[in-house]
Amino acid sequence: MSKLFREGKVQIVEPGGQVQEAYRKKSESYLISAKILLENGRLESTRSSPV
Structure with a gap:
């Protein structure tokens, strides 16, 4: 993502x-x-438990 940002292909x-x-x-x-x-x-937690 950083590379795309530097190349101007991605911008904020x-x-x-x-x-x-x-x-x-x-x-x-x-x-x-x-x-x-x-x-x-x-209602259940959206966090996954470690396996």
Whole structure:
């Protein structure tokens, strides 16, 4: 990734309004789902256990 950045093939840009809104909606959806799962005793950790 560093090489691509140095070559100018990858750059940091400010997110557009549509991207911000999409992430906000997705985040809100995940939060609602988590609350439903928690209320029904079905919420599980997203961390994987070492094998």
